[in-house]
Amino acid sequence: MSATIKEVAREAEVSVATVSRVFNDKGPVRSETRRRILEVAERLRYTPHGAARSLITNETHTVSVLLPDLHGEFFSEVMRGIDSTAHGSGYHLLVASSHNDRAEIKALLRAMRGRVDGLIVMSPDIDAHTLEANLPETLPILLLNCLVDGTSFDSINVDNHGGALAMVRHLAGLGHRRIALVKGAAENYDARERLRGYRDAVASLGLDAAPELEIDGDFSEEAGYRAGRHIVAMGGRPTAVFATNDAMAIGCLYALREAGIRVPEDVALAGFDDIPIARYMTPPLTSVSVSIAKLGARAMERLLSSVKARNAHQRRHETLPTELVVRGSCGGAVQRSDGSWNL
Amino acid sequence: MSATIKEVAREAEVSVATVSRVFNDKGPVRSETRRRILEVAERLRYTPHGAARSLITNETHTVSVLLPDLHGEFFSEVMRGIDSTAHGSGYHLLVASSHNDRAEIKALLRAMRGRVDGLIVMSPDIDAHTLEANLPETLPILLLNCLVDGTSFDSINVDNHGGALAMVRHLAGLGHRRIALVKGAAENYDARERLRGYRDAVASLGLDAAPELEIDGDFSEEAGYRAGRHIVAMGGRPTAVFATNDAMAIGCLYALREAGIRVPEDVALAGFDDIPIARYMTPPLTSVSVSIAKLGARAMERLLSSVKARNAHQRRHETLPTELVVRGSCGGAVQRSDGSWNL
DNA sequence: ACCGAGAATGTAAACGGTTACATCGGCAAT
DNA sequence: ATTGCCGATGTAACCGTTTACATTCTCGGT
Numbered sequence: 001m002s003a004t005i006k007e008v009a010r011e012a013e014v015s016v017a018t019v020s021r022v023f024n025d026k027g028p029v030r031s032e033t034r035r036r037i038l039e040v041a042e043r044l045r046y047t048p049h050g051a052a053r054s055l056i057t058n059e060t061h062t063v064s065v066l067l068p069d070l071h072g073e074f075f076s077e078v079m080r081g082i083d084s085t086a087h088g089s090g091y092h093l094l095v096a097s098s099h100n101d102r103a104e105i106k107a108l109l110r111a112m113r114g115r116v117d118g119l120i121v122m123s124p125d126i127d128a129h130t131l132e133a134n135l136p137e138t139l140p141i142l143l144l145n146c147l148v149d150g151t152s153f154d155s156i157n158v159d160n161h162g163g164a165l166a167m168v169r170h171l172a173g174l175g176h177r178r179i180a181l182v183k184g185a186a187e188n189y190d191a192r193e194r195l196r197g198y199r200d201a202v203a204s205l206g207l208d209a210a211p212e213l214e215i216d217g218d219f220s221e222e223a224g225y226r227a228g229r230h231i232v233a234m235g236g237r238p239t240a241v242f243a244t245n246d247a248m249a250i251g252c253l254y255a256l257r258e259a260g261i262r263v264p265e266d267v268a269l270a271g272f273d274d275i276p277i278a279r280y281m282t283p284p285l286t287s288v289s290v291s292i293a294k295l296g297a298r299a300m301e302r303l304l305s306s307v308k309a310r311n312a313h314q315r316r317h318e319t320l321p322t323e324l325v326v327r328g329s330c331g332g333a334v335q336r337s338d339g340s341w342n343l
Numbered sequence: 344m345s346a347t348i349k350e351v352a353r354e355a356e357v358s359v360a361t362v363s364r365v366f367n368d369k370g371p372v373r374s375e376t377r378r379r380i381l382e383v384a385e386r387l388r389y390t391p392h393g394a395a396r397s398l399i400t401n402e403t404h405t406v407s408v409l410l411p412d413l414h415g416e417f418f419s420e421v422m423r424g425i426d427s428t429a430h431g432s433g434y435h436l437l438v439a440s441s442h443n444d445r446a447e448i449k450a451l452l453r454a455m456r457g458r459v460d461g462l463i464v465m466s467p468d469i470d471a472h473t474l475e476a477n478l479p480e481t482l483p484i485l486l487l488n489c490l491v492d493g494t495s496f497d498s499i500n501v502d503n504h505g506g507a508l509a510m511v512r513h514l515a516g517l518g519h520r521r522i523a524l525v526k527g528a529a530e531n532y533d534a535r536e537r538l539r540g541y542r543d544a545v546a547s548l549g550l551d552a553a554p555e556l557e558i559d560g561d562f563s564e565e566a567g568y569r570a571g572r573h574i575v576a577m578g579g580r581p582t583a584v585f586a587t588n589d590a591m592a593i594g595c596l597y598a599l600r601e602a603g604i605r606v607p608e609d610v611a612l613a614g615f616d617d618i619p620i621a622r623y624m625t626p627p628l629t630s631v632s633v634s635i636a637k638l639g640a641r642a643m644e645r646l647l648s649s650v651k652a653r654n655a656h657q658r659r660h661e662t663l664p665t666e667l668v669v670r671g672s673c674g675g676a677v678q679r680s681d682g683s684w685n686l
Numbered sequence: 687a688c689c690g691a692g693a694a695t696g697t698a699a700a701c702g703g704t705t706a707c708a709t710c711g712g713c714a715a716t
Numbered sequence: 717a718t719t720g721c722c723g724a725t726g727t728a729a730c731c732g733t734t735t736a737c738a739t740t741c742t743c744g745g746t
Contacts, residue, residue, distance in 0.1 A: 002456055002479040004732055015696045020734060027735090028693055047479075050457035051394040051403065052732035055701045060394065062437070062458075070426055072619075076419035083413055083440050092454070093438050094405070097426050111435065113345055114393035114702085115405075136345040136390075221623050247620075254623040276415075277590075280564050280597040282625065347702055358726045363704055370705090371723055395702035399731045457732080 003044035012040040023048060060117050063303060064094040066108065067122040071220065072247050073275040074292060078144075081296025082120065089304055091117075098123055102130075109134040118307045120144055120299050124189040128153060140306035144299045147189045148317055154306060155317045156299050160190050163288035163322035164197025164244070167270055169205065170286075170324055171240045174331055176268060178208040180238035182217040182227040182248050191219070194244040194272060213238060217248050224248030228255025231267075239267060240330065246271035246278050246287055253281065253329070264331035274325050283328030290322050346387035355383040366391055403460050406646060407437040409451065410465040414563065415590050416618040417635060421487075424639025425463065432647055434460075441466055445473075452477040461646045463487055467532040471496060483649035487642045490532045491660055497649060499642050499661045503533050506631035506665035507540025507587070510613055512548065513629075513667055514583045517674055519611060521551040523581035525560045525570040525591050534562070537587040537615060556581060560591050567591030571598025574610075582610060583673065589614035589621050592628055596672070607674035617668050626671030633665050 009016045014033060021027045022037045029037075040046075054060040065082060067075060079095070086093050094116055098105045105126060112119060118140040121131065128151040131141060143155040171179050181198045184191025195214070202209050215230055217223040224243055231241060232255060241256075243249035249271030256263055263269050263283060271278060274289035298320070306313055352359045357376060364370045365380045372380075383389075397403040408425055410418060422438070429436050437459055441448045448469060455462060461483040464474065471494040474484060486498040514522050524541045527534025538557070545552050558573055560566040567586055571594060574584060584599075586592035592614030599606055606612050606626060614621060617632035641663070649656055 002481075006732080016733080017697080017735075018695060021695090024734080028695090030694060033694080045476075045479075047453045047456040047477075049398075049732050050454065051397045052457060052701090053734075054394045055392075055398055055703090055732080056734045058701080070419060070423040073416055073419065076413060076416065076422075079419075079438075080413040083438065087440065087442075092458070095422075095426065095436050095438055097430065099430075110390045111393065113390040114395060115435070133388075134390075136388075138345075221620060225623070250620060250623050254625060254627075257625045277564060277593060277620065280568070280593050282597060282600045284597075348704095349702080359703075360705075360727080361725060364725090367704080371725090373724060376724080392702050395731090396704080397731095398702080398733090399704050401731075 002049070003041075003046040004049070005046070008037065008041050008044055008046045011044065012037045054114070060092075060115060061090060062092040062094055062116045063118040063120065063300070063307070064096055064112055064116040065120045065122065066096050066098055066126075068098060068100060068124065070097050073277060074245070074247070074273055077275065077292035078122070078296035081293035081298075082300045083296075084293070085297045085300040085304070091300075091304065098126070100125060105130065106134050112139070118142070118303045120303055121146060125187045138311055140303060140311045142299055142303045142306070144295070145190055152315055154302060154315050156295065156302065157317070157319050158190070158290045158295065159319050159322050160193035161197040161200070163272065163290070163324075164194040164242075165201045166322070166324050167242055167272070167286075167288055168198055168201035168207075170326065171242065171268060171270065171330060172201070172205050172207060174240075174268065176207075176238075176240040178213070178236070178238045179240045179242055180213045180215060180231060182215050182224060182241065182243040182252060184244050184248075185218045188219070191244060198242065198244075208238075217244070219245045219247060221247045221251035224251025224253075225255045226251075228252035229259075232256065232259040232261065237267070240270070241267060242270050242272075244272050246273045246275045246285060249285055249287070249329075250277075250281060253285075264329055268330040270330045278325075279327065281329065286327045286330040287325050288322045289325045290320065295320060345392070346384075346389040348389070348391070351380065351384050351387055351389045354387065355380045397457070403435075403458060404433060405435040405437055405459045406461040406463065406643070406650070407439055407455055407459040408463045408465065409439050409441055409469075411441060411443060411467065413440055416620060417588070417590070417616055420618065420635035421465070421639040424636035424641075425643045426639075427636070428640045428643040428647070434643075434647065441469070443468060448473065449477050455482070461485070461650045463642055463646055464489060468530045481654050483646060483654045485642055485646045485649070487638070488533055495658055497645060497658050497660075499638065499645065499663060501533070501633045501638065502662050502665050503536035504540040504543070506615065506633070506667075507537040507585075508544045509665070509667050510585055510615070510629075510631055511541055511544035511550075513669065514585065514611060514613065514673060515544070515548050515550060517583075517611065519550075519581075519583040521556070521579070521581045522583045522585055523556045523558060523574060525558050525567060525584065525586040525595060527587050527591075528561045531562070534587060541585065541587075551581075560587070562588045562590060564590045564594035567594025567596075568598045569594075571595035572602075575599065575602040575604065580610070583613070584610060585613050585615075587615050589616045589618045589628060589630055592630070592672075593620075593624060596624065596628075607672055611673040613673045621668075622670065624672065629670045629673040630668050631665045632668045633663065638663060 005016050005019050009019045021029050022034050096108050120142050122144045141153050143153050148155045215227045243252050271285050271287040274287040278285040278287050348359050348362050352362045364372050365377050439451050463485050465487045484496050486496050491498045558570045560570050586595050614628050614630040617630040621628040621630050
């Protein structure tokens, strides 16, 4: 058992109030008294009890991140961004991954009461109603990459549609007319938006449009690999493949090379997200950059400001721009004689 | 503000004790009363307050993971393993990354009191003494991949030394005599052990040993890339490169290819960790597999059992075996005529 | 010597639960 | 009718803090 404030008070021959004042730098305390209290506290290894403190102050200095999954570098990057600003503001981080089970999500959300000061939700398939029904109304919430159907929650989204559009335009600009898309899971909001961007681009540019050009996937390397194998075997093989995230692009790249298909000479390849590892692929992966860590950092920044505003602030929806990052995998960039790429 | 147990009690015309009994399934409650209470609770959206509960029960159902950094797929995998068993046992996860600042670590550790039931420490450069001095003695702790200088803490380590030894042996078996090593940071315990394994293997097999064969690194792709550039420029270029983690191997691979050096034909390459993406490199990366997610899962499993035992259990040190995973990047495996690799 | 104003400190009521113990009925056995 | 027991419920103490308010000290000004 750790020492309590009472034990410190007794040992230092003061009241608990004075000890509390010392530890919170509140109210006047004679410097000699302060010294004595700190000394006793050190000797007794006293540390304030988090739960007790938050019970009365009604703040936990903790925020929770609810995410669907923990696979891959996308999540680790976004967590890194989130952590860095949380950490910088003295907040702790509770992570909760919700394997998409209805009842489980509900239980998770409820368990948050009295544990956190705010919540970042990254589950693309959780609906606003579930949130409202299972969380205290005063809890600040920020939806990250979630569908916002005009709800009253704050949100940040990546410009998935615009990014996908730009990528397809770029590929078309390189002369490709028959561009395959490797899709994400149908329920996933990001995936749907990227698909929409692809379709809009295909339609507006008059590119080949065919159902078989839209290949199923789920954002995993494995799915990308399967899609790659599928493409290898296709009649009327596309000349370019746009995988809607980098993990799938990497799996796909592997499948293509395994089959002896050269990238980008035989087939151009592009991804989405620009995860850190993308630039180290051979060829380096052309992608849509979303500054993942910055996305997380920005989300936490906004959440903390709602926390400070006691959730009584203007709700806002924010869309982060994307940037096309052209590297070797889609051609257009060429390898110099010294082996380096002109990017 | 959320409803409290008192409000539920008043509304349901019972005492708080009865409401508590219903929510904890403890003690007898007439089923009609239970129904009424649950109904009121639902109507008032009552959820027990975490901090209040843990104040009296003295358990938080939360464990904390302290790690040095959040870069790359290694951490995301280990977190995934940790989360999955924590989640399965109804525990929440607090992550804390400690950017190696002394005072900061101390503050972090202290802040844990009253917030968590146990702690997984993954900071290879935190010493046991700091832990003991800043944490309640009764808090269960598990050191993951940390130096355990015969301390009284539970621990799990990967067999870094054995893995590195096996890898160098394998490369030597393929005929390589001049094998470069890309090191991790000097303070990092994993890195040191892998280096030791390399040196022992080099010595016992009578391979070329030279200071310039040990190249600095820090477990990042970027460092691997720099090491690769360095190797490209070296006189007396090694015929094999053993990067002590996969991220560096990937960076190194890129540098080699960029310079027109073929892998594995001109230089063999191997990594360590076997992160999920390793198999999707071209060529697929030979590595030392450590079942990262399982490592995390096992750690959490053991921590939870100490929590249940109230920390009054036998301390144990455990070393997880590694497994050599031979893929294309170090030769030895060859590409079949259909393009696939014989692994 | 006395007064009044701060400064320094103490007292006790919260915060929202859990739980040991007390109370109260009702019913079967005597 | 009395007893004893047990199921259902209530009462109140407690967990470790913070903080409004009360109290006591200290001192300079008169």
